[in-house]
Amino acid sequence: MVQEKILELLAEATDVDTADITAETAFADLGIDSLDLTEMAMQLEEEFDITLEMSPELNTVGKLVETVEKLIAEA
DSSP, X not given: OHHHHHHHHHHHHHOOOGGGOOTTOBTGGGTXXXXXXXXXXXXXXXXXXXXXOOOTTOOBHHXXXXXXXXXXXXX
C-alpha cells in the first residue's frame, strides 16, 4: 500500500511509468529535487497520518518506503 502510493506520486511528478521505478531508483535519477520531495512528504504525511522528516539518507524509493512503513507501524 505504501509503495504503491509512493510510486503513484512519483509517476505523477515525473511521467515515468511505475513499472520503471524500483526500490533502488534514486530520486535524482527521476529528476526529483528537494522541493518535489518536500511536496511528496506532505502528501504522504496527510495520506498516512504520520510526520515524515526528510533527510539526505532518504535518497531512494526503497528507503522512503521503508521509512514510511516504519512510521505507520509506530503510530
